[in-house]
């Protein structure tokens with residue numbers, strides 16, 4: 525496949541050339557943001573036995589149906605030290621929150637409803653039904669599936685694994701994404717710039733996105749505008765899963781990234797996408813290594829990283845959400861347009877989307893307030909404010 529292809533075909537080509545899944549075992553302390561490569565089952569039940577939800581007395585419900593029952597306290601059941609005997613008629617066991625319910629008991633009288641004198645406890649209330657007992661396995665049983673293959677581990681998932689007595693998990697090895705900038709004009713941030721020089725701003729922003737998608741960014745530096753300089757950087761790179769050349773993607777005399785990778789043996793799968801911004805985005809492959817070439821214009825680079833690098837890294841397709849337009853939109857041109865937009869909720873809870881007024885592909889400022897990409901299909905008709913359009917949420921909408 526080569527030449528100009530549709531966005532849908534680009535997604536398909538990326539999916540067909542998904543990277544092989546490599547596994548590593550990590551401690552749950554280091555597993556934040558990682559992706560499980562297999563389902564995980566609980567090694568214990570939670571709670572492991574019937575537990576008291578309150579501080580009070582474990583009793584037989586039969587004995588406390590009427591107010592004023594007097595019971596003999598025969599022992600204690602604090603959390604961690606179960607009472608081993610069976611409770612009989614007219615007996616109570618002092619119990620604390622998290623204490624195991626002793627055999628024979630089926631109800632907890634809370635401390636506030638009792639008066640204690642020596643070994644005797646007076647229950648001031650009567651009860652119709654058993655209360656304050658958390659049944660064994662209420663959260664999960666031993667052997668239950670806690671998490672599915674593909675789950676991304678966050679606070680809830682990690683807490684669940686720990687509670688299921690699982691200390692290590694098999695996760696997908698982080699992909700290494702090598703960011704290679706290109707252009708004689710580029711200098712690192714903080715440099716005293718001479719005439720004609722500009723700041724190499726794309727890599728730091730791309731590295732942040734790459735980290736947020738669970739991969740590891742690798743800085744391959746800035747290659748000068750010669751085939752040899754680019755070839756040298758490709759050759760020196762170690763253990764890269766995805767090369768991410770930025771800039772030098774178009775048709776100018778100094779746009780040498782694609783030819784340099786072709787000379788290094790990478791086979792082209794597409795060279796341009798009918799997308800705006802980012803038409804010169806290209807994709808090549810060599811064995812288990814991929815190259816996603818991004819245009820140098822910052823908006824093109826960031827939007828196309830969102831659109832095409834994210835699914836390559838995560839293996840997941842984008843999900844679209846509908847949002848109400850905050851302004852009128854004109855008829856779209858022939859390229860599928862992803863507009864940088866601000867997403868927020870109205871007071872009555874509707875999601876609205878407001879595209880940045882200037883969509884030029886050189887601009888970075890719209891990304892600061894932007895939380896969405898507003899999708900306009902090729903030749904989409906004009907739309908009025910209030911009508912719905914598809915968006916990809918790239919961060920949480922503002923409330």
Ligand SMILES: Nc1nc2c(c(=O)[nH]1)N[C@H]1C(S)=C(S)[C@@H](COP(=O)(O)OP(=O)(O)OC[C@H]3O[C@@H](n4cnc5c(N)ncnc54)[C@H](O)[C@@H]3O)O[C@H]1N2
Pocket residue numbers: 705706707709710722723724725726727770771772773774775776779801802803804818819820821822824885
């Ligand atoms: N005759 C044509 N010219 C262009 C076409 C075309 O089809 N025919 N396509 C245009 C489109 S669309 C885009 S997008 C750009 C993409 O160009 P390149 O990928 O070749 O990018 P460069 O020329 O290297 O740079 C473009 C622009 O971005 C600045 N830049 C580059 N790298 C960085 C960086 N790491 N950090 C910050 N800024 C960067 C660079 O200085 C340029 O200003 O081509 C159009 N041209």
Ligand code: MOO
Pocket residue numbers: 799800801802803804819821823824885
């Ligand atoms: O596709 Mo380019 O990103 O329009 O400027």
